[in-house]
Amino acid sequence: MSEAPLTELPWYLAKQPALTNTREITIIGAGIAGCTAAVALQRRGFKVTVVDRHPQAGSEASGNSQGIVYPKLSPRDDLLPRANLAAIQFCRDYYQPFWDRGLGAQCGILVVPENPKKAADFALISQRFADRPEIVQSVDNQQLCELAGIPLSAETALYFPQLGWLPPALVCQQLLQTNNIPLLQADIHSLERDEDTSSWELVDGDGLTVLNSESVVIASAFDCKNFVQSEHLPLRKIRGQITQLPSTVESQALKTVICGEGYFTPAEDGLHSCGATYNKDIFTRDVRDEDHLTNITQISATDPGLAAVVGQPKIKNLSGRANFRCTTPDYLPIVGALPNMPEMLEDYAILRKDAKTLLPTRGSYLANLYVNCGMGSRGLSYAPLTAEILAAQIAGETPPVDLELFKAMHPARFLIRDLKRKRI
Ligand SMILES: Cc1cc2nc3c(=O)[nH]c(=O)nc-3n(C[C@H](O)[C@H](O)[C@H](O)COP(=O)(O)OP(=O)(O)OC[C@H]3O[C@@H](n4cnc5c(N)ncnc54)[C@H](O)[C@@H]3O)c2cc1C
DSSP states (O other): OOOOOTTSOOTTSBSSOOOOSSOEEEEEOOSHHHHHHHHHHHTTTOEEEEEESSSSSSOSGGGOSOEEOOOOOOSSOOHHHHHHHHHHHHHHHHHHHHHHTTSSBOOOEEEOOSSHHHHHHHHHHHHHTTTOTTTOEEEEHHHHHHHHSSOOOOSEEEEETTOOEEOHHHHHHHHHHHTTOOEEEOOEEEEEEETTTTEEEEEETTSOEEEEESEEEEOOGGGGGGSTTTTTSOOEEEEEEEEEEEOOTTGGGOOSEEESSSEEOOOBTTEEEEEOOOBSSOOOOSOOHHHHHHHHHHHHHHOHHHHHHHOOOOGGGOEEEEEEEEEOTTSOOEEEEEEOHHHHHHHTGGGGTOTTOOOOOOBOEEEEEEEEEOOTTOHHHHHHHHHHHHHHHHHTOOOSSOHHHHHHTOTTHHHHHHHHTTOO
């Protein structure tokens, strides 16, 4: 990245360049964030190893059988919808080979408005994207029923023709397998710096060094909090449960994903996935009947027509899966170099007095230690792009997003904001 213009504080530029002598890099976490990062780095010539506490990739949040490539646009040009737009455009191409070989389906997504305010926003969104129908189109009831293949009640919807669903666990596994990226099973408890070899030691629960690596990417979702180096990140753990509903003769005709209060997928092997719940104070992975009920209630709230084709499933017989999202206060992912907190706090202490100060001092970052997490409810959409941002940063390339988006997803953004707001 080029020198910062003098008009802003260059906190996002590192004082010391990354060392890439051995080009060895280890990624902790084999979810969608870790696996996409592994591929992006390997493509740039890095020797990548992925470590996960499970023997198979995609065993935690990235383990559902059907995940939606979620769009979240807005009539306004705010950072969040801009990031989402960049992400869905990037991941559409990224996932094309998966869809082409029959994994999941690029079946299109219909988003029905949840309330009149959303309907008004949707009208403005469709105006904004009027010349880009490949991204999004506004459809009326007749069109949306034809696209969905079932009778729906919504009067209008946004249609994203190039998006769809994927099986996240299989995507993770295939990303590693087809690129011959090794997956090592180990539960990493700490990262110790070995200054003699300029490398990181990945230490397990017995205090044993599992491996040494010149560079490390922490892609362990909420469990980034367990490492001293990333514990400061403001992550939240939000439980979610999906419900798998047996298809009916009528529901089998569904051709697209439907999103609204919740989401509902076309049937795969006789089962639709629907969900998902949000609980911030429940930390069990047990599948709960009350959450099945919430998901089923969301179907009717999304569209009564959809509820009609689903029928009245018996809660007791339903299967599902529960896991945890890792969310951030601004709903944007966190990707990039991890700040050296004590040094940054000292270097930028003046921001507490004058938030507009323009020091020429660059940011201080931990040597060759990076993070890729905070994917929230949209890991499938964000991970391919954040992986590319990360790999570009490590390889010293220009990032694939503009500077504003780069900073909006940077791990040090919270530190700078909090200093300016005198919160730390
Ligand atoms: C119910 C539910 C439904 C969802 N639906 C969708 C959807 O439709 N579309 C969508 O885009 N997103 C969806 N999400 C969100 C999505 O699942 C996440 O955004 C995404 O999976 C996060 O990927 P990740 O790689 O960051 O985390 P994970 O997939 O959780 O991967 C982290 C990995 O790190 C490993 N790990 C952690 N700590 C350590 C350690 N110390 N040592 C070794 N390994 C470690 C874990 O074993 C895990 O494999 C949903 C989430 C939930 C809970």
